[in-house]
Amino acid sequence: MGFLDRSRTVAPADWNRWLIPPAALSVHLAIGQAYAWSVFKSPLEGALGLSGTQSALPFQLGIVMLGLSAAFGGTLVERNGPRWAMFVSAVCFSSGFLISALGAWTSQFWLVVIGYGFVGGIGLGIGYISPVSTLIKWFPDRPGMATGIAIMGFGGGALIASPWSTQMLKSFGKDNTGIAESFAVHGVVYAVFMSLGVLLIRVPAEGWRPPGWEPAVAVVNKMITTANVSARNAIRTPQFWFLWIVLCFNVTAGIGILEKAAPMITDFFAQTATPIAVAAAGGFVALLSLANMAGRIVWSSTSDLVGRKNIYRIYLGVGAAMYLVIALAGNVSTALFVVCAMVILSFYGGGFATIPAYLKDLFGTYQVGAIHGRLLTAWSTAGVLGPLIVNAISDSQKAAGKSGPDLYTNSLFIMIALLAIGFVANELVKPVDAKFHEPAELEEASR
Template sequence: MSVAAMPSRQFFSRERSIAAPGFNRWLVPPAALAVHLCIGMAYGFSVFWLPLSRVVGGAEPKACPADMGFFASVFATSCDWKISMLGWTFTLFFVFLGSSAAVFGHWLETAGPRKAGLAASVCWCGGLLISAAGVYLHQIWMLWLGSGVIGGIGLGLGYISPVSTLIKWFPDRRGMATGMAIMGFGGGAMIGAPLADRLMSFYATPGSVGVWQTFVTMAAIYFVFMVGGSLGYRVPREGWKPEGWAPSTTAANKMVTSRHVHLNVAWKTPQFWLLWAVLMLNVSAGIGVLGMASPMLQEVFGGKLIGLDIGFSELDAAQKAKIAAIAAGFTGLLSLCNIGGRLAWATWSDKLGRKTTYAIFFILGIILYSIAPWAAQQGNIVLFVLFFCVILSMYGGGFATIPAYLADIFGTHYVGAIHGRLLTAWSTAGVLGPVLVNYLRDYQLDHGVARDAVYNQTMYILAGLLVLGLVCDLAVRPVAEKLFMTDEEVAAEKKTSVAAVVAEEKEPHADFEDYVEEGQAAEAAAADARRAAAAQNGNSRILLFAAWAAVGIPLAWGVSITLQKTFVLFH
């Protein structure tokens, strides 16, 4: 049954999102970016912590009584929240991102990316509205529930919704396609954080820090973009492939399959858990550094950042303010490298192969983490910064490359659901990495280690994690032949005939005249489709330009703001 013959099907169904002949596949990446740039603000939520920590006190935070218990402080309205309490929102983000992606991944494959994207829009933006109410009523549990839990579910759905769709549209450039979309998640904070800062300044009054109003405004803006992106999703029709591309071109690579492994089988294979460990170890090493980038640079180099040969503890308040501005530039530069690495490394993986790309991540990361303490001891700021720029590019590249790695190993039919379950590795890393870096730092400070050396042991431990990651990556092998689905099983899952899976042209015809008539009708329909596609070509180009401009202009604005802050680092 054709798409046109399904008027009774609901608008949000997967069938109604099947692309018409002549659809331009380059319209799908900006749709994915529109969603990812919005949910990527999760990385920039720390911009709210300081204002939220002085909602009651105003200029200075008003501390809760020392004898007030934890649960009492959760519901208290007469004293301010501690930043450590607010930080739980960030933890909840990534715990529920991974868990919701794992739980709803299979549903996404049957419901389609459009419905999943709209569900993500409601959860993410609805969570912001609940958080706004929590700030207005001064109930931190509503912030945790709204943004942390409900928003975290929105993150999981929004993050994986375009993955399998893009892989199916770009079988010839899997890495590049997923890199373009997942780049948006890394870039969301570059747009959202300065936008939030300006909105809070606009809404701030003597009696309000302007956070709840900012949440409401951003929820409205994000809802428009996310719904627009979700409605822009299209899935290719059965049997579609890029013009001039033949699947046989990848047949020589034993690590790339053209068949499919069922979700219920895939997660039980050694390959799944090896790739789970690969992602978890790569992310653990990077996310801990990303979360401590600003204090790390300040404590390691101290006065050297402003031309003074003194340590961090010897600086006065004005000098610390200067190096804090420089460290902000360092953090911004790492964000750019994180974003650029997502697209660059994922694109290169199409040529290098996914296994080789991850091997480069681990080998190069081991070297850089191991010699970073030496660069610090030499006082070489430029070299130290360069090392971590490369490290963070590989951190971002790991996120963007893993969906294509999964598609290579397990096929494309369940890649979205398999990717969803694999993202529990991110949840694990989101706890392991920061805890490892933060607690090791505090432990060494408590035992008298100088501030400029407290990260040395951490760097060596992170290098050790990457050694384990390299071993896991090298151990990945193709899936055993017996684990792949048969054509009949694939057809049953797709609710189509076996002939449609194998090849429609092999289906026998009872009557030669019927065969001729069918062929003539098919040719006429194909000619009509070509004429319609040609007529729509001009409109398609305008739409393509508008779609990319809608995501490109905000992204360019965010990059320009980040570059301005980065300039301070090298000024």
């Protein structure tokens, strides 16, 4: 593969490992645009005569393809290296916008769905996992912090994309031509921006370790292994499926609020003396995005100190408590509602950022990227499950004549139950049985 070949990305002895997080961020900040898709929903509905359900299709397909491409492409990413993966991600993600531009320009919505959802979704999945294994190998002493920095970019990408996209639509117009021009600019700019990561990324030389760091000395937690497990064997272990449940239900709980944040806070306080204005509801969404982004670096870095199992006890246990407070007293105080929701969203982001380090602890670094890719099918499931629970129950309660917090009470208690199941699954995670370990000679080669 020439320039993209893994052998061409081996770092020289004096390479600064702190150049790797910016390389990862260049990809994650770009693909994090997915969280800003809502900016295009109303313009597309007006220009192409779509319903709200139809305008959500590109985003929904994109999230599904993220999980599927990460699962099926994880082994290729490990084999071909991060530069190849970042290049494929950049090509697919940028091409998705260009295909979508053609679809908007010709008023062919199916091209938008195929472009952004299918082609762009493949770029999302490959890009999401592209730096994970490399970061863990460069930062075996601080894997939670390293992956948190990169995955923070995915959570923060919308903070850049949302105002940028809004301004472009304001400048170009919200008709099909203006939308097409906005999509085209996205495709070109993201191609250039993501290419920085392609050029900058490196893998450590075989046997490289941080100065003064020895794995045998560093491992004081019985949950952290010095052995390695292949992706094929990992999915045969109960640990993998316990973590699948943990990630799925933690994400389900978070995305349930994230997807319906503005109408939820409006409904909760509609019948109080201090109803929430539209602008304030928009500000609430922005605060949740900040909590999501901050949680990815803060909580994942904390996991390096307290351990991965303990941090997930906090995500799931305290998260359930926050949901209980919202269910029982959420409309008593706006501040209380906002704080609880921000804590939940910080755990949502933290759960994403910490899971690669948890996998590294249990399965080693040998094929951690491929294992992570397979685990992200939990995200695809949660991306459908969370909004479905909240929206279906809300709609049914509204049809029954209820309003305010009553629209969400049942779904909140369902989220509490799911988090409780996730908590139990986390408690069941134990060190991986030695029968699943790879031969000892792979341990050195994978570091």
